[in-house]
Amino acid sequence: MGEEVNLTDYEYSGGNDDRLLWEVGLPDVDDLTPLTLQLIPSELAAAFRISPELSKTMTDVNRASQNTFSSLQRWHSQDMASMNNSYFKPFSYERTREETVTERDETDLIREGSDPRKLRRVESGGTEEADSSLCNENFADDSSAKTPKRSRLVWTPQLHKRFIEVVAHLGIKGAVPKTIMQLMNVEGLTRENVASHLQKYRLYTKRMQPNEGPSSSDHLFTSTPATESMRESSEGGHLRNTNGHMATPTLMPYQPQMVPMPMMGMPNGGHVGMPVGYGGGPPLGFHHHYNMVQQRDWSGNNFGYYHPVASNDK
């Protein structure tokens, strides 16, 4: 309680000394490697057949930062909510500008045949609120009473990402439609939606793993990763972490599989090379020292998962 740091408003104000408490001891801005720099020299990247990262512009970096914050906020929203206050809404960074034309990868969740603009369903609950930018527009339609025919859900990259995150955090045991739906906390999302998607997801993830090895791989699936913390909440599921710490979307029981399968138009035809020697290795069981894993999911979505090397302390 007490002090609350509004991450969104945080900004460096020159080299002043009134740094926030949690900043003490952290490197200065100038000590940090600018994110606009490439981390991997192009020759090195070429040598290892890593597709060279696109050079980042400041807008890229800023956007990434917002992503990160949003993510942290989202996964931390439970705690934040408990501190009452306005509680920032998860995914809602208003796209200030259209920066690069091909770069809008934060589209809203929409249902077929509706305007891309979302409608916000106001909940008076207070403790819980659906992600506004993942919000489903229709819902209402004409839902007077008789024909609550919802239009087909469109699994946008954002939605799918959320899905993946939740599934990953639940582990295969806990990843059942209802729970997933709750934790995703997307307004209008039904259990059926999730079930259907989950079915397909499993199908594809399975398909690309002719993993016949009867022995070692199975028990990895059956573990129970991050379950404990996020259970009980049957109404407004928010993601939290076991320890009070921030939980970056890591700790995945298994890596999202990369399945060669085209899908909805990715804004940027992201050609991010997958980790090289990926021929037929067991797709899981190696969530180890990777700082950043760039990969594609089953449907062609790009994922940049930051893996804190020493993420959660045990």
Add this chain to the structure above:
DNA sequence: AAGGCAATAT
């Protein structure tokens, strides 16, 4: 009731 899954429908 809720899951999982295959078949089928839209």
Add this chain to the structure above:
DNA sequence: AATATTGCCT
């Protein structure tokens, strides 16, 4: 092709 539905089990 992507989602939704349905049927039939567990």
